[in-house]
Amino acid sequence: MTAPFAQTSPTVAQICAYYNEIRSRPRRVTWIEVPFADGIYRFTLRLAQIEELERTLGYIGRDGARIPIGIGAIFARLAKGRAFLSNGEPDWSALGEAEALASEIAIRDSIEVIRLGLIGGNRAIVNGVESGVTPQRALQLIDAYIVGQPVEDAWHYAFAIVGALIFGVEPPAESIKDEG
Numbered sequence: 164m165t166a167p168f169a170q171t172s173p174t175v176a177q178i179c180a181y182y183n184e185i186r187s188r189p190r191r192v193t194w195i196e197v198p199f200a201d202g203i204y205r206f207t208l209r210l211a212q213i214e215e216l217e218r219t220l221g222y223i224g225r226d227g228a229r230i231p232i233g234i235g236a237i238f239a240r241l242a243k244g245r246a247f248l249s250n251g252e253p254d255w256s257a258l259g260e261a262e263a264l265a266s267e268i269a270i271r272d273s274i275e276v277i278r279l280g281l282i283g284g285n286r287a288i289v290n291g292v293e294s295g296v297t298p299q300r301a302l303q304l305i306d307a308y309i310v311g312q313p314v315e316d317a318w319h320y321a322f323a324i325v326g327a328l329i330f331g332v333e334p335p336a337e338s339i340k341d342e343g
Contacts, residue, residue, distance in 0.1 A: 191331030194284055195323055200308040202289030204296065206280030206324045208234075213328070219275050238329050241276070241322045243267050273317035278305050280324040 173181070194207035208216065217231040224230045244267070281301040287294050296304075309317050326332075 190334060192334045193328045193331055195327045195332060196284075196286070196335065197320075197323070199320065200304045202287050204281060204288075204304075205284030205286035206277070206320070206327075207283040207285075208276070208280055208324065208328045209283040212279035212283040216275055216279050220272055234325070234328070237272065237276075238325045240267060240269065240272055241318070241325055268314055268318050270314050270317065273314070273321035274305055274309060276321035276324050277309060277317060278302065280320075
């Protein structure tokens with residue numbers, strides 16, 4: 164007698180219903196544009212930045228080769244210790260010592276996410292002037308506004324950047340205006 168087989172795969176009808184639900188959702192974007200440093204910056208993780216992030220934050224194998232870690236695992240590290248509402252949204256109002264103590268914050272995770280997000284976003288509005296963000300400028304911003312500051316600040320940015328990539332966010336009606 165054979166053991167009963169448990170089917171865990173969705174049916175074709177379930178797959179179609181899921182994809183129809185996805186198509187019916189309001190449009191979402193995978194970037195954020197927020198006040199940061201000396202202006203308003205767009206943070207986007209495009210494929211090139213995701214691949215670099217996965218390599219950079221990966222592990223060193225026994226043979227000395229770097230083993231990439233998936234973007235989902237990076238998000239899990241950033242999300243650990245965060246409070247979430249029952250609908251899966253982050254509970255930004257409940258952040259405090261308890262969340263930070265339950266986390267495994269790694270400043271390198273946060274710095275690399277922010278740096279690569281700045282490069283991928285490639286948009287800054289400083290004193291009303293729009294410009295791009297070069298890799299060199301991203302490093303300058305990290306050195307001036309992240310290094311030496313409370314780790315929690317960088318953690319918030321990194322979590323929001325990768326969260327936008329994973330879940331998408333409602334696009335803003337218009338870009339945030341720099342008041343400078």
